[in-house]
Amino acid sequence: MAQHTLSVLVENSPGVLARVAGLFSRRGYNIDSLAVGPTEDPKVSRMTIVLNLEGHALDQVSAQLFKLVNVIGIQEMKDSDTRQRELAFVKIAADRGKLEPLLAGYQTEIVEEKSGTSIVQVVANNKDLVALLKRLESLGIKELVQSGAIAIELGSQTLVEQTARETGLASSDNQSQLEDYQN
């Protein structure tokens, strides 16, 4: 078992999140985190899904996901050539003076400090976030809000371009199959 991150481009249509979530539960795959948001194309949303799977199962998950009519493309985001970040807010019973030494070296911001309680905003990859939260535990975390991971591939190529090439969506020579679909 290992953690994998999938970026999934989906049509921005009603029910698409339920379709994806339903597929995962029905096939018995556990999602570690899921983040959905808009993209540069208003008709397309992008999901970043982190899950724990064996390599063989990952191919099956991808194939099953791609079978969904609303799924446009899928790409595994490998650590080596992607940048991946999560966002967290931590409410903690400590003032700036106690916090700052622990936060050193991480991309954080103290959003609010009031009556001995602070809200810390953290942007980090999963590994760093886990490490930082472990540090902060000693001060007593009162509340934790954490987003799913989002990821982008490094380099000039986009996921849309890549999936278009892989699936033949860019070419128009795939039209012949449409001819006899009527009864």
Add this chain to the structure above:
Amino acid sequence: MSEQISGAQSLVKSLESAGVEVMFGIPGGAILPAYDPIFDSKIRHILVRHEQGAGHAATGYAQVTGKVGVCIATSGPGATNLVTPLADAHMDSVPMVAITGQVPGPAIGTDAFQEADIRGVTMPVTKHNYLITDPNEISRAISEAFYIAKSGRPGPVLVDVAKDALQKMTGFSYPKRPELRGYRPQVEPNEESIRDAAALIAQSSKPVLYIGGGVIKANAAKDLLKLAELVGAPVVTTLMARGAFPDSHRQHLGMPGMHGTVAAVTALQKSDLLITLGARFDDRVTGKLSTFAIGAKIIHADIDPAEIGKNRYADVPIIGDLGPTIRALIPAVTAEFKKRQPDYSTWWRQMDSLRSTYPLGYNEPEDGSLSPQYVIELIGAITGPDAVYVAGVGQHQMWASQFIKYEKPRTWLNSGGLGTMGYAVPAAMGAKVGAPDTPVWAIDGDGCFQMTNQELVTCSLNNIPIKVAIINNESLGMVRQWQSLFYQGRYSNTDLHSKRIPDFAKLAEAMGCVGLRCESKGDVDKIIKEANAINDAPVVVDFNVHRDAMVWPMVAAGTSNDDIMIARELAPDWDSQEL
């Protein structure tokens, strides 16, 4: 702006534009606006007695014609009654479009009368589905639904339309070529995969063509015959593929799987290469997966990429429509065979020995009562391979697969994946509508028949003269068989008493059918011929058969195919076989 019509008119015009000739359904409140233009449409609407009947009828129609079957129901219970046939069609890859009415848009989500979230309910059991609340989107949704249902790996698509969308006005244009960004099934196989497959075939010494229902969906039976004769290897056809390859053909070893022939099951087990065409390594075929065909390399051709490697690793995956795939394999194999003509004579000697030592058969009951296998065998022999046979689920289904000889695709219909009891009568009705000049026999069980027989009323009133053989062993026979084998004969709730109640012949007569009964072997031939001679009404024959007959061979669920039994506590004599 084009002429304005109602959403309901748009729906019916869209169905007409999709080429729909017939649909099965029942009206109700939410779908009612659509039924007004249906009244004037050239589409034949057959008013069924239960929505489940509409769904299975659409499946039967689709299975026989290769066209998209269409059913229509109202919201709430009308729609939820379609769930079983949708799941059935999903498992067996049947092209179907189901139209349901939904409560008006503003009422959605308020627990309104007859509201059910049928899009949510059917998400896991449809290929795709829609909830339409805007009348302008009806024609596009219908066009996409037909395209999705029929193309790629076929499947059911549900279009749920809110009542107010049916009532509001809209322009009409029917997009003949829907644009679906995330849906482009791969039709043409990859050339390199074809070459790799051909090379593997030429190198193998014990190949088997493992044929699934995909060959029938792809209308590739003729191509398969050419490929099979070119390769010269044994052929096995799964439950969904019966008829894809002629039973009379010398290379055909029959059906593999839980109730397959010893030769077919053993061929897969001992093979060194499975040439898998449109099959999916279902647990009923593989038995315990970790012991399945352990020495075999796998060529796996399927139009659905998600089937590749799902249950069994494929050495050579081929994604594409089976028609082009098989037609590409033929020249590729021919070229390989020119370099190296394989010799399968040892393999064939082994298979021929198994085939002749362990043919399908059955023992006549010792008490002189009627044997169910004999009845089914005779129906097939008398009616012939041009007829269509539709089974329910259970023992009679297995016997109908084993003892009727299938020569052509689309002559054998059954619920293979979901195993839906009650499938036979409505599916036979749909099949007869699709093939009105062909005799259609439902081979049903007394348990199955009591789930959906109300559609015989529909058949009687709409001149759909199907024939139904009730293989009446007054029990849930397959469950009883498992109780005999695995539960020490403790027959918990499997005795249906159906030789006493109901009187099937009278029930049939009450529904406008001819009702017949047969209790002795001497009458079987005469009664089948009598039933075959009746073409102006549905016929139901209650065959009172021996209740303790069992389906053999059998690979018990969860065990290895190596442990196939040919009768109770009787394994094949492997020592005498050269394998």
